[in-house]
Amino acid sequence: MLGINLTLLVGPQKPEFAPRMLIDAIESIEVTHTDRGRSGFQIVFQVGRSQKMDWKDYQLINNPLIQTFNRVIMTISIGAIAQVLVDGIITNLQLTPSTEPGESTYTITGEDISIMMDLEEKSVEHPEQDEASIVEKLIGNYAKYGLVPKIVKPSLLDKPLKNERIPVQLATDLEYIQALAERFGFVFYVTPGPISNKSTAYWGPPQRQTQPQKALTVDMDADTNVESINFQNNALASTTINGSVQDRKTNVIQPVERRSSDRLPALANESALTTQSHVRLRQFRETGRDINQATSRAQAMINRSIDDVVTVNGELDTLIYGGLLQIGGTIGLRGAGYDYDGLYYVKRVTHKIREGEYKQSFTLTREGLGSTKQILQI
Numbered sequence: 008m009l010g011i012n013l014t015l016l017v018g019p020q021k022p023e024f025a026p027r028m029l030i031d032a033i034e035s036i037e038v039t040h041t042d043r044g045r046s047g048f049q050i051v052f053q054v055g056r057s058q059k060m061d062w063k064d065y066q067l068i069n070n071p072l073i074q075t076f077n078r079v080i081m082t083i084s085i086g087a088i089a090q091v092l093v094d095g096i097i098t099n100l101q102l103t104p105s106t107e108p109g110e111s112t113y114t115i116t117g118e119d120i121s122i123m124m125d126l127e128e129k130s131v132e133h134p135e136q137d138e139a140s141i142v143e144k145l146i147g148n149y150a151k152y153g154l155v156p157k158i159v160k161p162s163l164l165d166k167p168l169k170n171e172r173i174p175v176q177l178a179t180d181l182e183y184i185q186a187l188a189e190r191f192g193f194v195f196y197v198t199p200g201p202i203s204n205k206s207t208a209y210w211g212p213p214q215r216q217t218q219p220q221k222a223l224t225v226d227m228d229a230d231t232n233v234e235s236i237n238f239q240n241n242a243l244a245s246t247t248i249n250g251s252v253q254d255r256k257t258n259v260i261q262p263v264e265r266r267s268s269d270r271l272p273a274l275a276n277e278s279a280l281t282t283q284s285h286v287r288l289r290q291f292r293e294t295g296r297d298i299n300q301a302t303s304r305a306q307a308m309i310n311r312s313i314d315d316v317v318t319v320n321g322e323l324d325t326l327i328y329g330g331l332l333q334i335g336g337t338i339g340l341r342g343a344g345y346d347y348d349g350l351y352y353v354k355r356v357t358h359k360i361r362e363g364e365y366k367q368s369f370t371l372t373r374e375g376l377g378s379t380k381q382i383l384q385i
Contacts, residue, residue: 010326011365016080016203017072025072032067034112035361038081038093040334042194042213042354046119048079048093054102054113068102068113075100079117080203083331083358090331091200092358094153095119120152120206121197124181131176137166138174138187139210142195145180146208153204154197159211161191163303184210192307196335213314213352214335215272220353221330222339222383223323223369230385231342232328234366236321238347240376243287245279246312250291252301261298263291265305268313268374274337274350276377279316280309287312313374319351325358325365332356332367339383340371349378 015030016022032052040046054065067073074097081093099116124145133141139160146156167174176183188195188210195210224230248265267280280286291305319340325331332338334353341348351371359366 010085012084014082017077019077022078022080038358040198040356042196042335045121047117048095049114049116052113053109054111055109073115082203091203094199094206096122098122119197120154121181123149123152125179128179129176133174133176134169135166136174137164141174142184142187142210145184154206154208157207157209163299165300190304190307192310209335215270215274215337215352217336219350219384220333220336220338222341222385225342227342233321233323236319239318241316242283244312244316245283246287246289246309248289248291248305248308252296252298254297255295256297263301263305265309268310269306270310273379274352274373275375276379278375280313282375315372316374317372317376319371322366322368325367332369338371341383345378346376349380
C-alpha cells in the first residue's frame, strides 16, 4: 500500500521474518487494541491446491511457523514512523474451503501476550505486599515474553501485616491482576512495543494526562478525516455512593459517602455527575474493611461509573488521517458542535487492513458534554 509498509515476524520462540509465500497469501488483517480485557488479531490467508506439492494437503496450513502458540509480531510503518501493531500468540486456526477458485481461506487468530498469564489457575499467598507490588511481581514472571510493567501506585497502599491478614490469589495471574485493578477503578492492558519483542503491561488509572493525538474532524469539507461517527449519551451511567462500614480495626461504624469523581483532568466541561437532573444513588454495603479501604472502594465505583457516559464510535481512512490511533490516551474531536467537540479518552481501536485499504474504527469515551478546549491539535 502506498506510503505504508508492513513487517511480519512469526515463529515459536524467536519469531523470524515470514517467508514470501505467507506475505503474498495475506488477504486481510484485523487487529483490535482495548483497555478492557485482552487485545487480539486475525490474519486471513488465501489458500489453494493448484500445484503438485498441494496434492496431499494445503502447503500453507502445514507451514510450521503458523501453528498454535507460536508468536506473531507485526510492525506498520507510515512514512518514517514505525509502530509495533501486534505482539501476540496464535490461539485459533480456521480452514474454510470453497468450491470457487481462489476463495478458500485459512485464518489465524490470536491474542496479546497477556493470554500466557491466563492459562494456569493458582492458589498463592502474597504476605505483607500491597496491590501494586503484587501486580509488579506477577508481571515480572513473564519477562521472557518481553513484558515490561508500567505501574501507577494508587493513593491507598494497603500492606497488611502477617498477623492482620494475608492477600490470597485463587485465580490465574491475569484474573487476579484485573481484580486488583477493579479495587481502585484502574485498568490493566498490554500494548505491543514500543520496540519489537517488547510489550508494555499498564496497570493504573485511565491515562488522561497524555499529549492529545491529532484531532478527528467531522463535517468540515476538505478537512474531514472521519468517514462515519456516532455519539451516545447514557443518562443512567453516573452513580454516587452513600452508606456506612464497620471499621474492622476499630469496630466503629463510619459513614461512607462519595459524590464526585477524581479522574483528572476532566475531559468534559459538564460532567453528568454535577449537571444531570437525576443521578443514580447506590448504597455502600461491603464489609470487612477499614474506613480508608471503604472510601477508596467507593471512589473507584464512582470513577468507573462516569468513564463511559458519552461514547463515540466511528471509522476513519488511515491514509487520510495520516497516523495510527493509540489506545489509553486522549484525542481531540472537532466539527460535531459544542456538546460533543473536545477531548476524549481512546478506549478501543480496531485496524482493518487489506490490499489498497487501511481503516481504523474507534471507541472514545468521557464523563459528559461540552468541550474544555478552544483549540485542538490537528
